[in-house]
Amino acid sequence: MTVRPLWVGLAAALALAVLPLVANPYLLFVGNQLSIFVILAVGLNLLVGYCGQLAFAHAALFGIGAYGTALLKVHLGVPFAVSLPCGALLATAVGLAISLPALRLSGLYLSLATLAFAQFTLWVFLHWEPVTFGAGGFRVPAPSWPIPGVTAGIGTFYLALALAVLLTLAAASLVRSRLGRAMIAVRDGEVAAQALGVDLLRTKAMAFGLSAFYAGVAGGLQALMLGYVAPESFDLFHMALMKAMIVVGGLGSIAGSVVGAGAVLFLLEGLRAFKGAQEIAFGALLMGAVILAPRGLAGLLDRLPGWQERYLRAAPAERAPAAAVPREAPP
Amino acid sequence: MTPRLAVEGIGLAFGGVAALRGVGMAVAPGEIRGIIGPNGAGKTTLLNVICGIIPPGEGRVLLDGQDITGLSPSRIAARGVRRTFQTTALFRGLTVLENVATGLHTETRAGLLDGVLGSRRLREEEREAAERARQALDFVGMAACADRPAHALSFGQQRLVEIARALVAEPRVVLMDEPAVGLSLNRLADIDRLLRRIRDERGVTLLLIEHVIRLVMEVSDSITVLGSGAVIAEGPPAAVREDPAVVAAYLGTAVHA
Numbered sequence: 266m267t268v269r270p271l272w273v274g275l276a277a278a279l280a281l282a283v284l285p286l287v288a289n290p291y292l293l294f295v296g297n298q299l300s301i302f303v304i305l306a307v308g309l310n311l312l313v314g315y316c317g318q319l320a321f322a323h324a325a326l327f328g329i330g331a332y333g334t335a336l337l338k339v340h341l342g343v344p345f346a347v348s349l350p351c352g353a354l355l356a357t358a359v360g361l362a363i364s365l366p367a368l369r370l371s372g373l374y375l376s377l378a379t380l381a382f383a384q385f386t387l388w389v390f391l392h393w394e395p396v397t398f399g400a401g402g403f404r405v406p407a408p409s410w411p412i413p414g415v416t417a418g419i420g421t422f423y424l425a426l427a428l429a430v431l432l433t434l435a436a437a438s439l440v441r442s443r444l445g446r447a448m449i450a451v452r453d454g455e456v457a458a459q460a461l462g463v464d465l466l467r468t469k470a471m472a473f474g475l476s477a478f479y480a481g482v483a484g485g486l487q488a489l490m491l492g493y494v495a496p497e498s499f500d501l502f503h504m505a506l507m508k509a510m511i512v513v514g515g516l517g518s519i520a521g522s523v524v525g526a527g528a529v530l531f532l533l534e535g536l537r538a539f540k541g542a543q544e545i546a547f548g549a550l551l552m553g554a555v556i557l558a559p560r561g562l563a564g565l566l567d568r569l570p571g572w573q574e575r576y577l578r579a580a581p582a583e584r585a586p587a588a589a590v591p592r593e594a595p596p
Numbered sequence: 597m598t599p600r601l602a603v604e605g606i607g608l609a610f611g612g613v614a615a616l617r618g619v620g621m622a623v624a625p626g627e628i629r630g631i632i633g634p635n636g637a638g639k640t641t642l643l644n645v646i647c648g649i650i651p652p653g654e655g656r657v658l659l660d661g662q663d664i665t666g667l668s669p670s671r672i673a674a675r676g677v678r679r680t681f682q683t684t685a686l687f688r689g690l691t692v693l694e695n696v697a698t699g700l701h702t703e704t705r706a707g708l709l710d711g712v713l714g715s716r717r718l719r720e721e722e723r724e725a726a727e728r729a730r731q732a733l734d735f736v737g738m739a740a741c742a743d744r745p746a747h748a749l750s751f752g753q754q755r756l757v758e759i760a761r762a763l764v765a766e767p768r769v770v771l772m773d774e775p776a777v778g779l780s781l782n783r784l785a786d787i788d789r790l791l792r793r794i795r796d797e798r799g800v801t802l803l804l805i806e807h808v809i810r811l812v813m814e815v816s817d818s819i820t821v822l823g824s825g826a827v828i829a830e831g832p833p834a835a836v837r838e839d840p841a842v843v844a845a846y847l848g849t850a851v852h853a
Contacts, residue, residue, distance in 0.1 A: 438711060439708070441722075442706055444708065445711065446690065446694060446701070450701075452689065453688050453689055454685045456685065459673070460678065462673035464668070464670045471708065576690055578719055578723070
């Protein structure tokens with residue numbers, strides 16, 4: 266029997282969908298945060314895991330989505346139905362803008378440039394007080410849903426869940442297309458990719474833009490869920506959390522992104538009582554993953570039949586008998 | 597007749613070192629052109645200039661009479677110039693079939709929306725890409741390995757897959773950088789036969805860098821000899837073999853097979 270990640274994922278989403286019927290407010294919050302983490306992790310994995318661009322701007326773009334969504338509401342009274350897409354598009358635009366200089370850089374230089382950008386963004390959140398309200402952050406009014414009986418929290422929960430499912434399916438579909446193969450080709454060999462007609466700048470810009478869009482959507486949802494936005498939610502620690510999700514889950518795996526988001530959230534909430542221990546635990550988790558499971562949890566899941574990700578929409582041919590595989594003569 | 601591929605007066609210097617000096621040659625459609633020369637003669641650099649990875653300092657590259665100098669490598673690939681690499685360069689994260697399908701990137705059009713929505717256009721293109729990739733694998737005799745991860749193949753098998761990947765989009769010209777390196781002697785005949793089939797059955801013009809002199813002398817219609825970045829001889833294999841300048845270039849350097 267084959268176990269397909271699609272069915273497991275949809276079953277998990279269904280389980281999450283009935284959570285509000287039985288759960289207390291805390292569990293509801295954790296479930297909501299899970300959806301947001303999944304969107305963040307899938308978006309980051311497209312850029313880092315599939316396209317191989319080791320960028321450090323994801324937490325900042327997450328913040329731009331949150332600030333964009335919330336400030337449009339607070340300053341201009343724009344309803345969330347408009348401000349959330351605007352926040353996401355703002356993050357996308359900024360992501361594309363930083364990709365322009367970033368495309369000329371690679372490896373460590375790309376990491377440093379995007380890290381500098383992230384710190385700059387944080388500085389703006391902290392010091393542009395007339396607009397961002399500075400270090401203390403600001404309250405965001407609760408959204409109202411046009412459906413009777415739906416509270417602000419429940420509405421946000423289902424919106425986040427629906428977006429997490431849709432964006433995960435979209436990413437899983439994209440990686441199984443010529444553009445997904447192009448991203449992997451850029452990651453695995455830039456020169457060979459170019460020699461096959463893959464445009465490096467275009468492919469990388471697409472990965473940056475998409476990843477920023479996912480971060481922006483997640484940011485807007487975070488602002489809705491917490492009803493509060495403050496700079497410290499988008500700092501380097503949160504960047505490390507997001508990196509941990511995709512490293513623990515598995516670089517270059519959509520299923521891994523989802524599982525990794527869950528694992529990090531589980532650890533984060535489990536250690537909520539021991540603030541100081543969180544960072545130590547994450548260090549240990551990251552090191553453990555790198556040493557023991559270099560392909561992350563996805564590497565373990567790939568052993569299940571039918572689980573392994575494919576990047577071409579065609580059923581694999583009937584498995585050829587081993588004898589039919591031509592073998593090299595021993596040297 | 598317009599040559600399929602022509603380079604005219606190609607010059608290139610890295611710092612003060614002249615890598616290529618006034619290199620010119622014209623390759624007819626359907627020709628197998630061997631390029632030989634001692635290490636450091638500029639053979640691989642010339643291939644990199646032709647496919648746009650290194651822009652030349654001076655000179656022109658013409659494909660069927662059209663100037664392609666200075667185009668990006670992806671544009672040049674889209675015009676039908678493909679290559680294989682000296683050290684194999686398959687994408688590790690993809691299967692053999694997916695690797696070959698990547699060679700169809702310029703032949704397919706599905707965009708971002710098609711990709712995220714799984715549109716009908718995408719599904720049709722994907723099916724066709726899989727079909728064409730299987731045919732290309734079949735052509736090089738690697739169809740049985742289609743669904744294996746690329747990194748699980750032996751070196752020689754990876755070479756063949758790379759050739760399939762270069763051929764899948766029906767290119768006009770394929771540049772091959774040492775296809776026989778690392779192969780055992782009894783497989784040389786296979787490579788010889790494959791190169792002829794690529795020309796005869798697919799109508800591809802081949803530029804072949806090769807150190808295995810026996811292979812290159814057998815298979816090439818004509819041979820260009822590079823020495824220190826310049827053309828020192830050109831002509832049919834038999835003539836080149838006797839050329840005093842060639843003999844000097846080879847004997848004047850270290851021992852060469």
